[in-house]
Amino acid sequence: MTDEEFNEIKKHPIIAYNILKDVEFLKNGLNGILQHHERYDGKGYPYGLKGKEICIFARIMCVADAFDAMTSDRPYRKGMDMESA
Helix, strand or coil: CCHHHHHHHCCHHHHHHHHHCCCHHHHHHHHHHHHCCCCCCCCCCCCCCCHHHCCHHHHHHHHHHHHHHHHCCECCECCCCCCCC
């Protein structure tokens, strides 16, 4: 993947937020949607938030997303078993 392609992928939290921001029952989860790729060390995206700047829901979503990424089959590799992940 090129840097340009990765930069496009990094826009998806903002795109998702903009699509879902007017859905009433999702109002309480919007920051989680927007921040779920932020990292505690500040190296995430889209804003480079760190530590407690990241809402707790986004931190939980990040763990779930990482677990899903490790255990799901990809075109280039088989997913790990749950115990290994």
